[in-house]
Each structure stands twice: as C-alpha cells, then as structure tokens.
Amino acid sequence: MVKPVQFEADYVVVGAGSAGCAIAARLSEDPATKVALLEAGGSDLSPWVRMPIGYGGAFFHPGLNWRYYSEPDEGFLGRKAYWPRGKVLGGSSAINAMVYVRGQARDFDLWAEAGNPGWSYADLLPHFRKMEDYAGQPSEWRGRGGPIGVRDIDGAAHPLSHAFLAAASAAGYHLNPDYNGADQEGVGFFQITTRGGLRCSAATGYLHPARRRPNLRIETGALATRLIFEGRRCVGVEYRQHGRLFEIRARREVILSAGAVNTPQLLQLSGIGDAARLAALGIETRLDRPAVGANLQDHIGFDYIFEANRPTLNAVLGPWRGRIGAGLRYLATRDGPLSLSVNQAGGFVRSDPGRDRPNIQLYFSPLSYTRAVPGRRRLLAPDVFPGFMIGISNCHPKSRGHLHIRSSDPAAPPEIHPRYLSAPEDLDELVSGAAIIRKIASQPQIAAAINRELQPGVETRTREAIVEDIRQRSTSVYHPCGTCRMGPDPDAGAVVDARLRVHGIGGLRVADASIFPSITAGNINAPAIMVGEKAAQMIREDAALPVGWGSR
Known part of the structure; x- marks a missing residue:
C-alpha cells in the first residue's frame, strides 16, 4: 500500500x-x-x-x-x-x-432534561438567531444578517396553496404567520x-x-x-x-x-x-x-392525491412549453415556481385536543404524481392532468431502528x-393524520377545486384499509x-x-x-x-x- x-x-x-x-x-x-x-x-x-x-x-x-x-x-x-x-x-x-x-421549544427542553445541560431552547435560541438571515418581519425570535437566508413565500405561492390554508383554517386549525417564532402550532406558508x-x-x-x-x-x-x-x-x-x-x-x-x-x-x-x-x-x-x-x-409520511379542476404546477413542470416559460422567467427575474420548493404550505397540528403539543405535520404541494413509485418522485415528471397533494407525517415517532x-x-x-411503524403509537397517529387530510379536503375553500380523490381513493375508509394504505405508500421524509x-x-x-x-x-x-x-x-x-x-x-x-x- x-x-x-x-x-x-x-x-x-x-x-x-x-x-x-x-x-x-x-x-x-x-x-x-x-x-x-x-x-x-x-x-x-x-x-x-x-x-x-x-x-x-x-x-x-x-x-x-x-x-x-x-x-x-x-x-x-x-x-x-x-x-x-x-x-x-x-x-x-x-x-x-x-x-x-x-x-418545537419542548423538543430541545427534553434534550436538556435528559441530562444534556446547555441544550434547552432558551440556550439554543441565540444560535438559531445567529445563523439566520430572515427576510420577514423582525421579532425577538428571529435573526438578521446570519449566513443562512430564510424567506417567506406567501407572495409567490400558488393560489391553491392559499386555498389550502383557508380550508385548514375552516377545519379549525389557526393560521400562524411564523411557525419559527413564539409558537410552532398552526398552519401557514413554509419558509425556505x-x-x-x-x-x-x-x-x-x-x-x-x-x-x-x-x-x-x-x-x-x-x-x-x-x-x-x-x-x-x-x-x-x-x-x-x-x-x-x-x-x-x-x-x-x-x-x-x-x-x-x-x-x-x-x-x-x-x-x-x-x-x-x-x-x-x-x-x-x-x-x-x-x-x-x-x-x-x-x-415518515404519505400524501393523499387529488385531481383538480383548475391549473396546478403540473402544467408548469410537466410539458416543455411550461418548463421553458418558467425557465425564462427564472433567468430574467430569479422568481416564479423555479425559485420555490413544491412544499409550499403546511403546518403543525394536534391529532386530538388532549395532546399537550402538535404531533402532526401537514404538507401541501400544488402538483401531483400518481405514476411515481412511492418514494421516487421526479419533480419534472408530474401528472399530465392538474392535481395536488396533501400530506402528513408524525412529528415525534416512537419507532427506533x-x-x-x-x-x-x-x-x-x-x-x-x-x-x-414498529411502535404502535406511530401507526395510530398516522391513521389520525389521514382523517385530518380528509377533514381539510372537505372544506369548501379547497373542495371546490377537487374533481376526485385519486389516492388512496374514497373506497379506502375503514381503519384496516387505511392502515394497509399507510404501510403500502408511506415513505421516508428524509430526516434520519x-x-x-x-x-x-x-x-x-x-x-x-x-x-x-x-x-x-x-x-x-x-x-x-x-x-x-x-x-x-x-x-x-x-x-x-x-x-x-x-x-x-x-x-x-x-x-x-x-x-x-x-x-x-
């Protein structure tokens, strides 16, 4: 050697x-x-x-x-x-x-309580602020001038993302303009x-x-x-x-x-x-x-996929004409769909009111993939018809690998x-999350845009069928x-x-x-x-x- x-x-x-x-x-x-x-x-x-x-x-x-x-x-x-x-x-x-x-602040407080001094949220907030260059409204919780640029996307998000948040609000989940601020709970546009x-x-x-x-x-x-x-x-x-x-x-x-x-x-x-x-x-x-x-x-998480009756990002990221138009806009302005994530809106909610903090994360994407193998999406190959996805994951899984x-x-x-899913609690939370998706999708603010539920489909109603669907279609959310x-x-x-x-x-x-x-x-x-x-x-x-x- x-x-x-x-x-x-x-x-x-x-x-x-x-x-x-x-x-x-x-x-x-x-x-x-x-x-x-x-x-x-x-x-x-x-x-x-x-x-x-x-x-x-x-x-x-x-x-x-x-x-x-x-x-x-x-x-x-x-x-x-x-x-x-x-x-x-x-x-x-x-x-x-x-x-x-x-x-969540409680996440880090639990780290400290487990015998790790210096890792409570109060200890870590200065580090979060130091690393951040937040372009939104200043507050005692947010940082300016740090290395990592962070922006709100409410002004650039797809109209259906606004409709999703209106529907979530109607379903009883309050709007939160800054889930990285004083409290994480609520729904809003993701920061990127x-x-x-x-x-x-x-x-x-x-x-x-x-x-x-x-x-x-x-x-x-x-x-x-x-x-x-x-x-x-x-x-x-x-x-x-x-x-x-x-x-x-x-x-x-x-x-x-x-x-x-x-x-x-x-x-x-x-x-x-x-x-x-x-x-x-x-x-x-x-x-x-x-x-x-x-x-x-x-x-881990899964999406419910809906066929829409109005344009979604499928029309932008699918056909060559849409891609070329979005590309030219991006080159000229550094703006438009290519400057964003497809995860545009979401939030953090409780699966039941008895919980002391949010345990479910919501995701909304104004595009869909029904042809993709689970976990193998390609952003440049969405469905040829208009569609969107509402997804969930549980925030604090108990399963350990x-x-x-x-x-x-x-x-x-x-x-x-x-x-x-080796911990039964995880499966229970995800089943509850499926009900939250359908509760939001049934609100008129977003239901008006839906032709039909494509996956898993309205016939998937019993707990047994929902559990089977969760096991068949869930994927990693890539947070090991x-x-x-x-x-x-x-x-x-x-x-x-x-x-x-x-x-x-x-x-x-x-x-x-x-x-x-x-x-x-x-x-x-x-x-x-x-x-x-x-x-x-x-x-x-x-x-x-x-x-x-x-x-x-």
Whole structure:
C-alpha cells in the first residue's frame, strides 16, 4: 500500500454538510487556527443545487447524492425505503426541499432534561438567531444578517396553496404567520432557505465566504476511511482521494460531521461500535459501543392525491412549453415556481385536543404524481392532468431502528434498518393524520377545486384499509437522526456527552444530526445547522484547555 501523505491542522472536520460547513467557517474565523475540511463529494456549483426547484434533479443524481436504501422493512410490508443524502459541499442542505423548521421549544427542553445541560431552547435560541438571515418581519425570535437566508413565500405561492390554508383554517386549525417564532402550532406558508432566488445551503451561507481564508483547507472527493488513534485519543483521519491514500493529523481535535449515516459508519470502521459485530467483519475493536448506529429515528409520511379542476404546477413542470416559460422567467427575474420548493404550505397540528403539543405535520404541494413509485418522485415528471397533494407525517415517532456497516470496505453502504411503524403509537397517529387530510379536503375553500380523490381513493375508509394504505405508500421524509445519541451515560446508550465529545475517546467530537437524543418536530436541517453553530462555540471555549483534554 502506498504510504499516506501527511499534513496537519488544528482541527479536522469530516463532512462538509449542514453542521460541518458551519463548524469549519466559524473555527476558521480565527486566523491563528488552521482548519481542514474533508468532503467525500464534490463542488456544489451545479444547476441542480443552485436553482431551488433543481432538487428534483438532485434526488437521484449519483454525483450529488449517496442514494442509500434501507433493508426491506417489515413496517413497509417488505419495501425498501429510499434515503437521499447529500454527497456534495453543503451535504443534504444542498439537495433538500429547503423547508426551514427549527422544531418545537419542548423538543430541545427534553434534550436538556435528559441530562444534556446547555441544550434547552432558551440556550439554543441565540444560535438559531445567529445563523439566520430572515427576510420577514423582525421579532425577538428571529435573526438578521446570519449566513443562512430564510424567506417567506406567501407572495409567490400558488393560489391553491392559499386555498389550502383557508380550508385548514375552516377545519379549525389557526393560521400562524411564523411557525419559527413564539409558537410552532398552526398552519401557514413554509419558509425556505433561499437568497436572491438561489438556494442558500450551508455551503453557500458559511463555506463560500470563508473558503479563501489561508487557514482553511477544503478537500473534496476525500472519502474518510478510518480514524487514527494514539491510545484512547483520536489524532487524525485517513482518507482516499483520486485513488491515493492520505493522512491528516489533528493537533487538537477531529470533529465528525458526516451525518446520521456516515458518522456512525466511520466510527464503526474505526473500531468504535458493537464489538461482536465488528469482530465478525474482521475489525479490531477499539471501544465497545453498541449504541453507535442505534437509536435511529426518521419521519415518515404519505400524501393523499387529488385531481383538480383548475391549473396546478403540473402544467408548469410537466410539458416543455411550461418548463421553458418558467425557465425564462427564472433567468430574467430569479422568481416564479423555479425559485420555490413544491412544499409550499403546511403546518403543525394536534391529532386530538388532549395532546399537550402538535404531533402532526401537514404538507401541501400544488402538483401531483400518481405514476411515481412511492418514494421516487421526479419533480419534472408530474401528472399530465392538474392535481395536488396533501400530506402528513408524525412529528415525534416512537419507532427506533439501527444501522451498521456490512463490511470493512469504506465505500460499501451500511445496512439500514429503520424499523418503521414498529411502535404502535406511530401507526395510530398516522391513521389520525389521514382523517385530518380528509377533514381539510372537505372544506369548501379547497373542495371546490377537487374533481376526485385519486389516492388512496374514497373506497379506502375503514381503519384496516387505511392502515394497509399507510404501510403500502408511506415513505421516508428524509430526516434520519439519532445514531450517535447525546447523553451523560454511555452505559445507557449515549455516544457523546453534552459537549459532543465521544465518551471514552479523547480529541474526538460528533456534531451533526446523529447526536439528536430525540427527533425534532418538522424538517431537521435547521436544527442540524444549529448543532454546528453550537459545536463551534463549545470547541472555541474548550480551546483554552490543555491540548490533551478529554483523554481517558
């Protein structure tokens, strides 16, 4: 084997995704601190990334996307779930639907109450505000001037999105002009991460302004293969790039920000995981931690699809004439349908009044796909007739899965076992969500636009039929998290402590969605970026400690 080429940095960040971009940019603000950022993917200068609606083209793009699949899942009647994950500068923030949701204050308060000081919502609000450049009405809850552009879309949304909100209001769900403000509950237009008509990913907001700094080294096409240790301290990373093996040493710390799939994968490849399973793959155990890859959580959901009697985005994103017209408008003004997400409206509601907080997320998209395989939508191939979709997911699923490497090959995708719907409560909530969809669809404000319910169809009425439909058509909503859970006790399943240090290993932190003790309500990209902001602050605070901090 070719001897690795070595170089050094104070901090080595693995993964230029939502959290990793924030960490690398914030740490490199100090010109005396040398930061290296490793990313397995390549440049984000692609039209599928830069143009907001382009995420339809990135959904299966092999150069931008890891394109993971779960193992056949019993909850999905043996179907595999497709998991798009960003393999590009910006990570999944470069290929997602751009919906910006912080989560509920109670989500984070529960993190703190589980033994993680510093992670309550009051603690985290300054980080959310710092990362945000919100173009809406200023308030004590929102931030201005931060790296991530966030905009309201009410003035640009499709007329049917307005009709949906009027119908939801008539059904008893109050309008909320800012679900990222004082309270998440209610319905409204989604906020999206764009600026000037272009996607504002973590790479756009954090990395591009920082990349010319001489103390920041960015290596793309760099697949991390293992961590390097001296005793119980992590001192570097080995990675493969352009067919050669390299090694980078960290004078202070290695920070894993490779996401809920790749971070536990790299730990397991490096001998941190379930000793018995690692031994079966010929990997020497450095630290027996069965919790690495466990506690896997994800949101799942489904859509009810309606044929409309008036134009929808199907007429814009389907025929060539519509696409050309929308494209010309976008090129001229950076406005119009191509500057938005197709998830235009939605909200957070309770499935029954007895609940103490919202447990169902609503989605409205003014287009439809009845020909697509579940979980495999293509934004540029909607139905040839007008249609729209109302969807739901449950905010706090109880089901827990796990993932594990299938071999010692770093390029091999891991086994992913989501165990969807393994908790009966999840199925109950989704059944309740189906009733909410039909309740809203029956209101005259949106019913006037409906010819018929296409999927699952009005004949799907009994609980048994609805459950069967949920199992057949539900998909991942692409929010995997929790696989390196934060908590005070490694014997109780925690992988990192409240300062994101890996229990039992010095010089190594994890900072991405894998540290979530429990999943947050709604899309998780904003909380993932927030983890990067908070991690950078903690790393700077701990820099005052001796270089050997955390060795144990």
